[in-house]
Amino acid sequence: MNKEFYAGNRKSLYQKLEAGSLVVVFSGHAPIKTNDENYPFFTNRNFLYLTGIEQENIVLMAYVGEGTIEETLYILPPDAFAERWTGRRIKEEEAEELSGITNYKYVAAFRNDFSRQLFSGNVKKVYLDFDKVYENTPAVEAYRLGKYLKEHAPFVGLGNLHPIMKQLRLIKKPCEIEAMKKAETITKAGIEAMMKTSKPGMYEYQYKAEFDYALAQRGVLSPGFPSIISSGKNNFKIHYYDYRGQAQDGDMILNDVGAVWDYEINDVSRAFPCNGRFNDRQKLLYECIYNTSEYMFSTLKPGVPLLDVDKIIRKYTFEQLKEAGVCKNFEDIGTYMWHGGAHHVGFDVHDVVEGSGLAVPGVVFCVDIGVYHEEWGIGFRLEDNCLITEDGCENLSRAIPRQIDEIEAFMGRR
Incomplete structure (x- = not known):
């Protein structure tokens, strides 16, 4: 796959959303296996389908306006000590070559940027990937953010990205x-x-x-x-x-x-x-x-x-x-x-x-x-x-x- 494939997938997604939609998709993270050991990381497949990037704890956010798209990928900052233990972190130019996304920030900026978008008055609905198959599956980032929105931003609609992604992934290119x-x-x-x-x-x-x-x-x-x-x-x-x-x-x-x-x-x-x-x-x-x-x-x-x-x-x-x-x-x-x-x-x-x-x-x-x-x-x-x-x-x-x-x-x- 190349960046045109992933960019095309995102374009198809945005075309299905109404103006005033804010999309947030998380790459996920490896759950704890035991003590200080985690299971191997496995990227959220909808995130991967939209970006082509395998790295935990990063976020895609896109605002769909009237004829405009503003998308940002929030990546991990360079950290020599952390990378010594857990592996090399992707750089902006590498992420752009994989995904075709051109705007990058470090993941620490996501919360402030999300709040700024949320309270700008332009966002009518926030789309999150609610993908649980079983009710007792532990809550991940999308569910935690959804709970926050219900409690602190009830004026904004909440949309489920999952049924849309199921439509997009049906026909193989x-x-x-x-x-x-x-x-x-x-x-x-x-x-x-x-x-x-x-x-x-x-x-x-x-x-x-x-x-x-x-x-x-x-x-x-x-x-x-x-x-x-x-x-x-x-x-x-x-x-x-x-x-x-x-x-x-x-x-x-x-x-x-x-x-x-x-x-x-x-x-x-x-x-x-x-x-x-x-x-x-x-x-x-x-x-x-x-x-x-x-x-x-x-x-x-x-x-x-x-x-x-x-x-x-x-x-x-x-x-x-x-x-x-x-x-x-x-x-x-x-x-x-x-x-x-x-x-x-x-x-x-x-x-x-x-x-x-x-x-x-x-x-x-x-x-x-x-x-x-x-x-x-x-x-x-x-x-x-x-x-x-x-x-x-x-x-x-x-x-x-x-x-x-x-x-x-x-x-x-x-």
Whole structure:
């Protein structure tokens, strides 16, 4: 991504706001892990989408007037002692090259500037990013500032930036799609590394080490989200992060993983027998979800209601399982399908987008089909990334081995 991308994102945002709006977006900060140790910092994704800058405790403020935009980025001041411990702080010229923002102040000036704007008489509404998914999530800067405004400036309206950002992030720009395609090639290398080295007796952490090494060799120091890599009975824990299980001969290896490139994340699931050969029951279930996946990629196109994708996946998979003699009634499908079949990807692995409308070109989401047969001890999923095009769709992760013959041949068992 370049500064034109981020400047364009901000312009799109400002165009959706009425004159007299004041926008404030915080980069966030790393929460305390224990004692004097913090978790690694992870930039607020809406802030990143608007600026391209990864640095904690900085602020973007923009006033939208009648035909004018005044935007300022409040950065941390140089501090040789602090930087010795916590790393180099971004300089104005570097921030401008990344974001295209031209006006900078140190973050200590933010409160005074905010108050001056607030009481100038020009501000009708302040927009903050209220992004809580769960009610019990600890309050961050936007919520604390919102509380202050309700108590001390009730004459100013309070707007939520989050629904607007969900609209903006839905359709991916060409540079985003290119970054996703690059991430797919790296994810492919990681999954293939696990397939190549797989054998009975391997521990899940060894599979993870193969994946992480392949990513690091290609410039990705951390995956786009915590990798889910499991074997055997651990496949029945949907979000599994323990990695201490040992693959036994005949176990399926489930991996739900994804690299990130230029902040764009992909999310891919592949399953393969640790010994490289599918047994009859594994083949039966795998063919069911593979057929569903192929059906979805043959039918998804502009105009399909996004909220119907999961319903279609469940219905078509049921028909496959019924034909295979696994499931008799649609009411029983929940016994074998435990999670949704689609979610958007982008700057977040479960991307923050407005996904209740119709599919349009540039939308990217996962086609995620999972089947879990506890009685047989077989559980896995097949997940690919779907780009809606002008007249259909494209499977961005198709090159990663996904057919039974293809997987067995790649693992050297054919």
